[in-house]
Amino acid sequence: xxxxxxxxxxxxxxxxxxxxxxxxxxxxxxxxxxxxxxxxxxxxxxxxxxxxxxxxxxxxxxxxxxxxxxxxxxxxxxxxxxxxxxxxxxxxxxxxxxxxxxxxxxxxxxxxxxxxxxxxxxxxxxxxxxxxxxxxxxxxxxxxxxxxxxxxxxxxxxxxxxxxxxxxxxxxxxxxxxxxxxxxxxxxxxxxxxxxxxxxxxxxxxxxxxxxxxxxxxxxxxxxxxxxxxxxxxxxxxxxxxxxxxxxxxxxxxxxxxxxxxxxxxxxxxxxxxxxxxxxxxxxxxxxxxxxxxxxxxxxxxxxxxxx
Amino acid sequence: xxxxxxxxxxxxxxxxxxxxxxxxxxxxxxxxxxxxxxxxxxxxxxxxxxxxxxxxxxxxxxxxxxxxxxxxxxxxxxxxxxxxxxxxxxxxxxxxxxxxxxxxxxxxxxxxxx
Numbered sequence: 001x002x003x004x005x006x007x008x009x010x011x012x013x014x015x016x017x018x019x020x021x022x023x024x025x026x027x028x029x030x031x032x033x034x035x036x037x038x039x040x041x042x043x044x045x046x047x048x049x050x051x052x053x054x055x056x057x058x059x060x061x062x063x064x065x066x067x068x069x070x071x072x073x074x075x076x077x078x079x080x081x082x083x084x085x086x087x088x089x090x091x092x093x094x095x096x097x098x099x100x101x102x103x104x105x106x107x108x109x110x111x112x113x114x115x116x117x118x119x120x121x122x123x124x125x126x127x128x129x130x131x132x133x134x135x136x137x138x139x140x141x142x143x144x145x146x147x148x149x150x151x152x153x154x155x156x157x158x159x160x161x162x163x164x165x166x167x168x169x170x171x172x173x174x175x176x177x178x179x180x181x182x183x184x185x186x187x188x189x190x191x192x193x194x195x196x197x198x199x200x201x202x203x204x205x206x207x208x209x210x211x212x213x214x215x216x217x218x219x220x221x222x223x224x225x226x227x228x229x230x231x232x233x234x235x236x237x238x239x240x241x242x243x244x245x246x247x248x249x250x251x252x253x254x255x256x257x258x259x260x261x262x263x264x265x266x267x268x269x270x271x272x273x274x275x276x277x278x279x280x281x282x283x284x285x286x287x288x289x290x291x292x293x294x295x296x297x298x299x300x301x302x303x304x305x306x307x308x
Numbered sequence: 309x310x311x312x313x314x315x316x317x318x319x320x321x322x323x324x325x326x327x328x329x330x331x332x333x334x335x336x337x338x339x340x341x342x343x344x345x346x347x348x349x350x351x352x353x354x355x356x357x358x359x360x361x362x363x364x365x366x367x368x369x370x371x372x373x374x375x376x377x378x379x380x381x382x383x384x385x386x387x388x389x390x391x392x393x394x395x396x397x398x399x400x401x402x403x404x405x406x407x408x409x410x411x412x413x414x415x416x417x418x419x420x421x422x
Binding site for chain 1: 389
């Protein structure tokens with residue numbers, strides 16, 4: 001039985017490497033994007049095999065789903081002649097080889113470092129700190145309390161990405177065939193209650209089981225992206241609603257920062273959450289973060305600054 | 309009764325896998341986009357239905373079993389609508405359905421870009 005499991009793991013790893021190679025080096029851009037989405041799904045399987053269900057959920061929803069659809073939607077806007085990437089020029093080959101050698105060396109170094117890590121890992125210290133963190137699920141405790149700094153930076157990176165996308169120019173209107181057919185708008189409307197129910201469930205689960213802000217934001221964002229693609233959120237384009245839109249986009253980061261500064265006032269240390277209010281504070285931050293993540297994912301699909 | 313249902317599970321999953329295999333074969337072998345959509349939306353969804361039913365037979369309780377079936381229902385809705393979208397976009401892009409019997413295959417079919 002263990003041989004079968006080992007064989008399955010090896011097949012997954014080989015498939016992952018092959019999909020990554022195809023996603024990077026396939027000349028046909030559509031094919032490269034499809035390989036990228038398949039890579040995300042296989043990667044989610046890898047996380048499941050490593051017992052990291054939270055990361056698997058986020059990888060499947062954001063890595064494969066939302067990012068893949070973003071790349072596909074961007075590809076649909078490119079002129080038909082750019083379906084193939086140009087081949088490598090002769091002068092580029094040394095750089096390509098250098099990149100390959102660097103990647104290989106970094107992979108080997110990382111594998112060696114991972115081999116050297118202390119064996120039981122950090123599970124025991126986290127288990128000891130869990131009663132004071134305000135939640136019962138170790139991953140949520142690490143993400144929003146013990147290592148909240150990392151999560152705050154991740155949210156800031158996403159907000160910066162939205163700023164970058166918006167700096168490209170005015171927002172683009174959705175692609176015509178999608179809105180002229182009745183199927184997609186009907187699907188977006190029909191499934192929207194579920195797109196609200198599932199994130200609420202994931203958020204509520206986050207305190208004691210795999211779930212939490214990132215998967216919830218991804219599912220909510222997926223529903224929102226369907227609405228953006230069918231041109232069903234006209235308020236995002238109205239100039240007078242722009243301050244509200246920007247406030248909601250930044251809400252997750254702002255609330256996180258407020259909590260961090262509150263830690264300075266109450267306990268004297270940045271990002272320390274007192275154990276008595278930790279559960280409530282973490283829930284509030286998670287709700288704001290999920291809403292902001294969902295809105296940021298929708299904002300990517302505008303391909304530019306709305307209301308301009 | 310419950311043992312009988314749990315014993316049915318693996319057989320349903322095996323049958324579902326067979327349908328997925330047939331669907332993948334169709335995706336590779338069928339002559340044009342419209343025929344491939346049939347392989348993806350009909351055969352694969354039947355396979356998924358059988359697998360979800362098989363998993364539901366082995367589920368720990370009624371709530372978990374219903375969740376598996378909900379997954380199938382949602383995929384059915386999404387795949388039927390995406391198949392319509394792909395087919396009508398391909399039609400609008402001027403991709404003609406393949407009319408001949410696949411005795412002599414004429415060249416490679418074009419990929420459709422949405």
